[in-house]
Amino acid sequence: MTDTSGDPFVAEEFERLRPHLRSVAYRVLGSLTEAEDAVQEAWLRLHRSDRAEIDNLGGWLTTVVARVSLTLLKARRSRRESGLAELAECLPDPIVTPVDGTPSPEEAVLLADSLGLALLVVLDTLTPTERLTFVLHDMFGVGYDEIARMVERSPEAARKAASRARRRVRGSGAVPDPDPARQRAVVDAFLAATRDGDIAGLVRVLAPDVVLRADTGILRVVAGAPAVAQQAAVFRRLAHDTRPVLVNGVAGLANGAAVMAFTVRDGLITEIDILGDKERLARLDLTFPDDETLPEGAR
Template identity: 50%
Template sequence: MNGHESLAARFEAHRDHLRGVAYRMLGSLDDADDAVQAAWLRVDRAGVDGVENLAGWLTTVVARVCLDVLRIRRTRGEESLTSIPEAVLERPGGIEPEQEAVLAESVGRALLVVLDRLTPAERVAFVLHDLFAVPFAEIAPVVGRSSVASKKLASRARDRVRGVAAVDEADLAEHYGVVDAFLAAARGGDLDTLVRVLAPDVVRQADRFAVPDGAARDVRGARAVAEETPVFAHRARMGEVALVDGRPGIVIAPSGRLFAVLRLTVETGRITRIEVIADPTHLAELPLAAGRP
């Protein structure tokens, strides 16, 4: 095996790890694969002579490529990757390629949505440090900041990812339990559980982007809301519990791309109001956080 073949083999041994890093930074499997390939071209040109920690060094090379991509997106004002048209979502069987669906599930759909709202430098610093334990001394040259400034970037990102709850700890745990039960029942079409977690006089309200033409914008009563929910079971399968305005709600995010948010009101252990938001302008302004670790 010659030197080039040896280098290629060593790079391939780390490809899955590098792909995972790039996916968390870019939120797109295609873009992640492109970033890893671009990193290989850089490595092939530069060689690895003198590199002691190859995995760590390759991680920073991929991170630099991803940071460039994120900055170009922002400079060009490209449409966020978290935007997805309803017509695509409603295709039979959903829109997620299996591999990307598995990745989105493993990373967390809510986390991907919130990461997309960070600045490029915040996202890179957070992903490298909090998700892959890269020291700030190694992050600093990637983002072009000092170690102290890189730490602050990751800290700001962490605060945005976690969010701040608008209810006390005891109520928060109860609300999470109710919303978890609602989402699980919606995914499985479990009408009995849906009726149990919905208040008898629950109101479901949706904006014009959230329901098909001709469908009711407002639905009232536990049985009526429960019976319509299985119709949207494919959406629920692409949903995840998150903090919405500081309270447990649900983000619908196929492949980590935000389509809609369910803002839920929980009182005395039941859901009293469901607001379905899919208006892109409203979604962009809505405070969202991944919430639970």
């Protein structure tokens, strides 16, 4: 076996492919930390492999990252089903960027064909095999024959898994309005109404069956426009320290206590996802070029 760790070409190619590999892992796992772990494991396995036996380095690494991600996803699902409190339901990790800024090259790859938090929540309801198959085929164009080898199923079984996932995604209502300006106008109206404590104004921009998910370490769900409007009004004081951001490429808000992602469809907010877990917020880079940082607490 030939150790590839000292080959500068391999190291350079790996770094070139790293953003793509991280993007695959993030979409499968919904966790930036676990995605980085999966990429690092691929690097370690590459070190232990014979480079002469790898015809397509990008394909080989994508396969390794996919398999590692699938293993992590299955382990997470198993521990959750065992009832471990520390693995209770939580929101996926958000990717937060300034409204008028340019994302880093790594962020740009993660945000390409970006998935809003609401859609990542939907993916979290799929089986590990359905999620991996959907992500690889529908987002990265990997063929069913290749996916079948990764998941140890037949190509037909892989095709059916992707089809089931696709139906769940299409029926979820979690796909946002594609027009950023329309998204932002609705979210700005929501913020203005929150600052004014205007319950009627909040209800006007909320879909009747809107769902709010708030993750402060424990996931709480509030449903229905009146209940969500009342919940939003509670944070009137914080609204004055809130700024517009992009969360996973769509209109969002952030302040010292939370990052808020919105799904806007047909001019109304259908889903709101709020990450207020202090430990997880501390791991996010919320420093933007036009100010030193968001208010204290979001660092």
